[in-house]
Amino acid sequence: MIGEDAALAHARTYLSIGKPVEALRALAAHLATHPDDDRGLCLASQAHLVAGEPARALETAQSAAELSADNEWAWRLIALSLSKLGRHDDARQAAQTALGLAPQLWVTHAQVAQVDIAARHITPAAEEAARHAVELAPLEPDAHLTVGNIALAKRQWADAERSFRAALTLAPEHAAARNNLSLVMLRQGRAGSAAAGFVDILAADPGSAVAVRNLRAVAAVALRRIHFILWVAFAVVTVAFSGNRDPGDSAVYGLVWTDFLALVAVVAGIFVVVYIVRLRRAAGARFAQFVQSVPRIDRLLTAWAGLLVADFALMVAACFTSVYVAQLLYLLAGAFLVAGSLVVVARRSRARTAN
Amino acid sequence: MDEPLLSSLRRAIDSSPNDVHLRLHLGQLLLKSGAAAEAITMAASVLQLAPENTDARQLMTDALAYPANVAPSPAAAVDPEPVPSAPIAPTTASVSAPPGALTPSPSPSPSPEADRPAAAEPARTDPSAADAATPFATEHATPAAPITPPDFDWSAAENDVHDLAQPMFVDSSPTVAPGTSFDIERSVITLADVGGMKSIKDRLNAAFLAPLKNPELRKLYAKSLKGGLLMYGPPGCGKTFIARAVAGELGAHFLSVGLADILDPMLGNSEQNVHEAFELARREAPCVIFFDEIDALGQRRSQTRNSALRGTVNQLLTELDGVADQNEGVFVLAATNQPWDVDPALRRPGRFDRTVLVLPPDLEARESIFRYHLQHRPVEGIELQALARASGGLSGADIAYVCEVAAERALIDSAASGTVRMITMADVQGALKEVAPSTSSWLDSARNVVLFGDDDGTYAELKAYLKKAKRL
Numbered sequence: 001m002i003g004e005d006a007a008l009a010h011a012r013t014y015l016s017i018g019k020p021v022e023a024l025r026a027l028a029a030h031l032a033t034h035p036d037d038d039r040g041l042c043l044a045s046q047a048h049l050v051a052g053e054p055a056r057a058l059e060t061a062q063s064a065a066e067l068s069a070d071n072e073w074a075w076r077l078i079a080l081s082l083s084k085l086g087r088h089d090d091a092r093q094a095a096q097t098a099l100g101l102a103p104q105l106w107v108t109h110a111q112v113a114q115v116d117i118a119a120r121h122i123t124p125a126a127e128e129a130a131r132h133a134v135e136l137a138p139l140e141p142d143a144h145l146t147v148g149n150i151a152l153a154k155r156q157w158a159d160a161e162r163s164f165r166a167a168l169t170l171a172p173e174h175a176a177a178r179n180n181l182s183l184v185m186l187r188q189g190r191a192g193s194a195a196a197g198f199v200d201i202l203a204a205d206p207g208s209a210v211a212v213r214n215l216r217a218v219a220a221v222a223l224r225r226i227h228f229i230l231w232v233a234f235a236v237v238t239v240a241f242s243g244n245r246d247p248g249d250s251a252v253y254g255l256v257w258t259d260f261l262a263l264v265a266v267v268a269g270i271f272v273v274v275y276i277v278r279l280r281r282a283a284g285a286r287f288a289q290f291v292q293s294v295p296r297i298d299r300l301l302t303a304w305a306g307l308l309v310a311d312f313a314l315m316v317a318a319c320f321t322s323v324y325v326a327q328l329l330y331l332l333a334g335a336f337l338v339a340g341s342l343v344v345v346a347r348r349s350r351a352r353t354a355n
Numbered sequence: 356m357d358e359p360l361l362s363s364l365r366r367a368i369d370s371s372p373n374d375v376h377l378r379l380h381l382g383q384l385l386l387k388s389g390a391a392a393e394a395i396t397m398a399a400s401v402l403q404l405a406p407e408n409t410d411a412r413q414l415m416t417d418a419l420a421y422p423a424n425v426a427p428s429p430a431a432a433v434d435p436e437p438v439p440s441a442p443i444a445p446t447t448a449s450v451s452a453p454p455g456a457l458t459p460s461p462s463p464s465p466s467p468e469a470d471r472p473a474a475a476e477p478a479r480t481d482p483s484a485a486d487a488a489t490p491f492a493t494e495h496a497t498p499a500a501p502i503t504p505p506d507f508d509w510s511a512a513e514n515d516v517h518d519l520a521q522p523m524f525v526d527s528s529p530t531v532a533p534g535t536s537f538d539i540e541r542s543v544i545t546l547a548d549v550g551g552m553k554s555i556k557d558r559l560n561a562a563f564l565a566p567l568k569n570p571e572l573r574k575l576y577a578k579s580l581k582g583g584l585l586m587y588g589p590p591g592c593g594k595t596f597i598a599r600a601v602a603g604e605l606g607a608h609f610l611s612v613g614l615a616d617i618l619d620p621m622l623g624n625s626e627q628n629v630h631e632a633f634e635l636a637r638r639e640a641p642c643v644i645f646f647d648e649i650d651a652l653g654q655r656r657s658q659t660r661n662s663a664l665r666g667t668v669n670q671l672l673t674e675l676d677g678v679a680d681q682n683e684g685v686f687v688l689a690a691t692n693q694p695w696d697v698d699p700a701l702r703r704p705g706r707f708d709r710t711v712l713v714l715p716p717d718l719e720a721r722e723s724i725f726r727y728h729l730q731h732r733p734v735e736g737i738e739l740q741a742l743a744r745a746s747g748g749l750s751g752a753d754i755a756y757v758c759e760v761a762a763e764r765a766l767i768d769s770a771a772s773g774t775v776r777m778i779t780m781a782d783v784q785g786a787l788k789e790v791a792p793s794t795s796s797w798l799d800s801a802r803n804v805v806l807f808g809d810d811d812g813t814y815a816e817l818k819a820y821l822k823k824a825k826r827l
Contacts, residue, residue, distance in 0.1 A: 206695055289806060293807065
C-alpha cells in the first residue's frame with residue numbers, strides 16, 4: 001500500500017471505531033503534505049460530521065469540491081452537511097449535483113431522498129430517487145432503509161415495514177432499521193411489538209438515547225390508552241348519576257347504583273387487562289424488562305401510572321360505600337385523572353425544553 | 356535591557372499615568388529584562404485601569420510564571436527538598452520587595468509567606484518550603500544581578516536530547532526493531548498508593564493478585580495463571596492508575612499499550628505491533644501488559660466492517676492464547692469504558708475472563724484526590740473532608756478539573772485585583788458547582804445494560820452498585 005492510501009486507510013479505521021478526533025489527527029499529517037488530495041478532504045469532512053461539526057464538515061467538503069468539481073463524494077458530503085445545518089434547499093441542489101455526476105451510484109440517489117427526509121418534506125423526486133437506489137443496489141440495506149424512511153415520513157406504514165424488514169434481512173443488526181421498524185409498529189398501534197424492538201436495540205446498544213426515548217414513547221402510548229379507558233368509565237358514571245338524589249334511583253335498566261358502579265369498574269378493568277395481555281403477548285419475553293424499565297427511565301411515567309392505579313382503586317372502592325362517600329371517591333378519582341393529564345402536559349413541556 | 360529606554364518610559368508614564376499601552380509596553384520590557392516583580396506591578400496597574408485587557412492578563416500570567424520559565428537558579432538546583440511547584444508562593448515573596456499595589460500585607464516582613472498561612476496549610480508550615488521560597492524573592496528583588504550559570508554538563512544535555520534529535524538523513528522505510536515503539540517502565544506505585552477504593556482492591560486481590568503471589572497455593576489448587584483481567588467503569592476513575600499499581604504490587608515491569616500504539620497505516624503493521632508488544636512483555640517478564648481502550652481495539656467483530664481491525668483482534672486473540680508457557684510471567688490487563696462493546700471472544704476463559712468494576716472514587720478516595728491535586732498549590736483553609744462529601748459522583752478526572760477551575764478563579768481574581776491571594780475553600784466550592792459529573796452518561800448506559808441486557812451475571816457487581824446508588 002502506498003503511503004497516501006495508507007494514511008487514508010488509517011483514518012478510515014479510526015472512523016470505523018467511532019473515533020473521529022483520532023481520524024482527523026491521522027489525516028492532518030497527510031493533508032499537510034497533500035493539501036490537494038480531495039479524498040483526504042472528504043474523509044476529514046466525514047470525520048467532522050461524525051464529530052458533530054457540520055459547519056466544519058461543509059467547509060472541508062467544499063474545499064474538496066473546489067479541487068475536484070466532479071467528485072460526487074464531496075457533493076454528497078456538502079448535501080449532508082447542509083441538511084444538518086438546516087439549509088435544505090441548498091442541500092437539495094448539492095445532492096442533485098452529486099446525482100448528476102454519478103447517476104450509476106445508488107448512494108447519490110439515496111442522498112437526494114435523504115435530503116427530503118431531513119427536511120420532512122417528501123417530494124416525488126425523492127420517492128423516485130429512493131426507489132432507484134434500491135433498483136441499483138438491491139442487496140444494500142441502507143438503500144432499503146432510505147425507501148422505508150420515505151414511506152415512514154409519508155405515513156405509509158405497510159410500505160415502511162416491508163422496506164425495514166428487507167433491510168434487516170440483509171443486515172440483522174442494522175440499528176436504524178430495527179429502530180424505525182419498531183417505530184412503524186408503534187404508529188400502527190402495536191405497542192407491545194414496538195417495546196420488544198426497542199428493548200432489543202438497547203440490549204445491543206445500551207448507549208442508544210434514541211431507543212430510550214422511543215421506549216418512553218411506547219410506555220406513554222400504553223398509559224394513554226389506559227388513561228382513556230378510565231376517563232370513559234368516569235364519564236359514564238358521572239353522566240349516569242349526575243341527576244340522581246335518591247340512593248335507590250336507577251340509572252340504567254333498573255340497576256341500583258352500587259351494581260352500576262361495580263359494572264363500570266369491572267368493564268373498565270376488563271378493557272385494561274385485555275390491553276395489557278395483548279401488550280404482553282406482543283412483547284413476548286421482553287415484556288417484563290419493558291415494565292421494569294419504565295420507572296427507571298422516566299419518573300413522570302411512574303407518577304402517571306401511579307395516578308391511574310390509584311384512580312382505578314378509588315373506582316372499585318366506591319362500589320362498597322355509601323352513595324355520598326362514593327360520590328366523594330369519584331370526585332377524587334376525577335382529580336387523579338386530571339392530575340394524570342397534567343403529568344402528560346408536563347412531559348410534553350419537558351420534551352420541548354430538551355429539544 | 357536598555358536602562359535609558361526603561362527610564363524614559365517610566366517618565367512617560369509619570370506624565371501620562373492612564374496610558375494603558377505605555378504601561379503594558381514597559382511591563383513587557385521589564386519582563387524581558389528579568390524584572391518580573393516590576394512587570395507584575397505594571398500588569399496589575401494596567402488591570403486596575405482596564406480589567407478586561409487580555410494582554411495585561413497574559414503579561415501577569417507570564418510574570419507570575421517567570422520563575423518556572425527561567426533556567427533553574429543554583430539555589431533551587433541544590434535544594435535537596437523538591438519544592439512543590441507552587442507558582443504563586445515564590446512570586447508573593449518576590450513582590451513583597453518592591454513597594455506597590457501587589458504587596459499583600461502592610462507588614463514589611465521580607466517573607467510574608469513563611470508565617471501568614473501557616474495554620475491553613477501544613478505544607479507551608481514546613482520550614483524547608485518557606486526557606487525554599489526565599490531565593491526566588493532575592494533573585495527577583497534584584498533583577499539586574501546576573502545569574503551565574505553552573506558549569507555546563509554536556510553529557511547530561513546529550514542525554515536530554517538524544518531521543519529528540521533526529522538524524523539528518525534517514526531511509527525512506529526505516530526498519531523498526533520489535534518493541535522499540537513501546538515504552539516499558541518499572542512501576543513504583545502500589546495499591547497502597549491508591550486512596551480508598553477498598554472494595555476494588557479486595558476484588559483485585561481475590562481475582563488476580565492472590566493467585567499470583569501464592570505459587571504454592573496455586574499449585575495446590577491447580578489454579579491456572581492463564582487469562583487476563585478486564586477493568587471497566589466510567590471514564591476518569593483511575594483504571595490506568597490501578598493497572599500501574601497492580602504492576603507495582605507484583606514488582607513487574609509495566610507496558611502500556613494504547614490504540615495509537617497499535618493501529619498503523621501500513622497494511623499488516625497493526626498485527627505486527629500487537630505481536631511486538633507481547634514479545635517485549637515476554638522478554639521483560641515479569642511484566643504487566645496493559646491495553647487501554649480495549650473496546651476500540653477489540654470491538655465486536657460483527658460491528659466492524661474494517662478488515663484491518665478484524666486482523667488486529669485476531670492477532671490479539673492469538674497472542675493471548677499463546678502456546679505452551681509462552682506467556683509465563685506476562686500479566687495481561689485491559690481497561691474499557693464499554694465492556695459491552697468488547698468482542699465476546701476476548702472474554703472467553705483464558706483470555707479476559709475476570710472483570711473488576713472500577714467505580715467513581717469513594718469518600719476516602721475523593722479526599723485523597725483533592726489532597727493530591729491541591730497539595731502543590733497555594734491553598735488556605737481547605738476542608739478536605741467537606742469537599743469529599745460534596746463531590747459524590749465525581750470521577751478522579753472531574754476532581755482534578757475542579758481543582759484546576761478553583762486555581763483559575765484565584766489566578767484571575769489575583770490578576771484583576773492586583774493582589775495575589777491563596778486558593779480558598781470558596782474557590783473550590785464554587786468550582787464544584789460549575790463541574791457536573793462526567794460519569795452520568797456512562798451510568799445511564801450501564802443502567803440500560805443491566806435493565807435490558809441478558810442477566811447472565813456478567814454485570815452483577817455493576818447491578819449491585821446501581822441499586823445502591825439508587826440508579827436502578
